Amino acid sequence: MNEQILTNAQLVLRDEVVQGTLVVRDGKIAEISQGKSQLAQADDLGGDFLLPGLVELHTDNQEKYFSPRPKVDWPGHLAMSTHDAQLVAAGITTSFDSVALGDVAGDSIRVEKLDAMIKAIVDSEKNGINRADHLLHLRCEVSYPGLMAFFERYIDVDLVKLVSLMDHAPGQRQFPPENIPKYREYYQGKYGFSDTEIDAFIVEQQANSAKYSDRYRRTICAVCNERGIATASHDDATIEHAKESAELGMQVAEFTTTMEAAKASHDLGLKVLMGAPNVVRGGSHSGNIAAKDLAQAGVLDILSSDYYPSALLQAAFMVAAQDNGYSLADAVALVTANPATASNLFDRGELKAGLRADLVQVRQHEVMPLIQRVWNQGKRVF
Template sequence: MEAAINVQPYDDITVPILIENGTVVLQNEVVQGVAVAVEGAIVSALLNDDEEIKAWKMKRPNALLVDASEKYVLPGLIDIHCDAIEKEVQPRPGTLFPTPLALMEFERKLPLHGITTMYHSLSLGTGFSLRGVHLLTDMVNQIQRHRRGSVYVRNRIHLRYEISFHDGRDILEKLLDEENVHYLSFMDHSPGQGQYRKPGSFQRYVMKNQGVTVDEVAVIVDELMERRKRVDYTWLKSIVQKAASQGIAIASHDDDSPELVARQQDLGVTVSEFPINLETARYAAESGMYVCVGAPNVVRGSSHDDNLRAVDAIKAGAAHILCSDYHPSSLLAAIFKLANEGTAELPAAVAMASLRPAEAMGLQQKLGSIATGKAADLILVELFQGMPRVTNTIVGGSLVYSACTRH
């Protein structure tokens, strides 16, 4: 079932747009001399004949002509996992900003990074910092209100559910019933496995970030491990079925073994986010799951937790999707780094942050690549001192960002 998405223009005053002279990155090739025509909310034509281009312009004298000389034309990026909105709400410990302000300011930054569809990752059940019940509902409601009046990007909600958080079951079911979830992932942040498989790593993280003592963290661990024993996998499977009936993709998080991946698949999970090691990533990919790795990992060259290097998974054919995780500007940078270093051809690298996530979310018929009839979500990218930067962003046929650069 393909998830529903509105590809109507964001307003009633969109004008036709013609992007000329650029290097256009299509699904399987990079082409020169092709003009991308936008009318209403969609890409209406790919024109590669001078006479066709001339005729198109004559029929649309009010069209906006965009010169993409020395620039790449890419599909808008789709970010399925990013929790950076949390830092906008709480840039420093104990300093909370109003959610409407934080969301508005965060969204304004996204077109600069080339992100046209953002799955804001909100956590239910970890209990740390912003990742508790006290702010989750407010953030969900604000994002939903914002979506109805947004003029920048497509805002969607990625709900991350901690499977041992039994008090959150009613909340999760309510959010699903109200159709307030667009992507759902299951997390298990308990010590001894996944992200915290190394002895003491969970305790060190909690003590550092929450300022608790050794004795206090011991209590936290004991309570968490007791809750983990009571996880109801039959209920989780029913949640997967309910979500799937709404076209919602389901992900696992920090898988650390093929055996765990197999159990996740049995639940109905189709995306494996941030597998801990190459063996697990390969197994997930070979089993037909989408594997998502972090763009910051690509840019930095390593995992901040000393886990799997994303580039190793990509080289092994065991990773399909890039997400920004916590650093939105890394997404575009990772694409060009992969291409420049020969890890992937440019169309394949671009697809990791556009077509592949669209496929995983069930949106590939409308988003994810530059093709006639698809939504006009497009970005223009130039290289500055070897680094990619966005100069123009179009979402749903509307020009939402344009930079004046001087050389």
């Protein structure tokens, strides 16, 4: 029997923080008690916080390591190793690596690297190379004509535990009709389109959305519901969007762009997910609703680091420090218990007897919370 005793810690439980001791046996949390252990073999945490391992539902952090510069291909196992190391250093012990099935431009790097990324994620997990647990989040661009071929290819991969549905066409969610000028500006800058080319691009994207989006969205949700795979909406902007997502059986509302959509999603039982960088920066980089405003309204359920892993822990502590009704236990749940439950992972996300001993030791510094150690199933990985 492998046993560890972690004592003199501020244990961040689901509903409260208590000074106490946590016992790990054979990779699982065996006992939790208040007070300091007097056993000689106990590991004294010196009053540091002990949190559940962080659960990340939506990160594309790995993309930059597969193609660190334009026209540079990096070996998949090395890309995953770097990505994995960055995650565990940020306290993330479960990561849903998000991969794009289709893009607004058919020949994008995301599409070109898709097979290589999925293979590297699956192989590194299968071969026990990773220190965090890596699962797959399929991001389905429902206005992309070739989406279903990708979806059918990958939906049976064992690591697929979350599927999100998005439509980045002009006039849709992130870019409603009044924001089409911003759409033009963004994609002209990204792809170097001339005025004539961007006009044609907009017409093509709108036609694809009208032809494919609704059918693909409904088909994919039906398949996932049948298989028990969690689904998420993306960039919902209206009450009607939220109602549609709920009717299709979705569990998560990713990056809602307005307060009305966030409130409606939350009231309908969807877990509202926002970006941790949004919290750290004090607002959305694209001008949408600020996560702190959703916390103030009590409708913020999950945080995701998205593109910046270390933002996840920092954002949770920032939410707890704001005057919004979220205690530290509530704020930590945004990055642990809530994302775990929303993705049907019921064996982690809390400090609770019988669950996995995925743990993060955090020391509160006047500047920021500092990670001291990280364990995955009782094994120290950082």
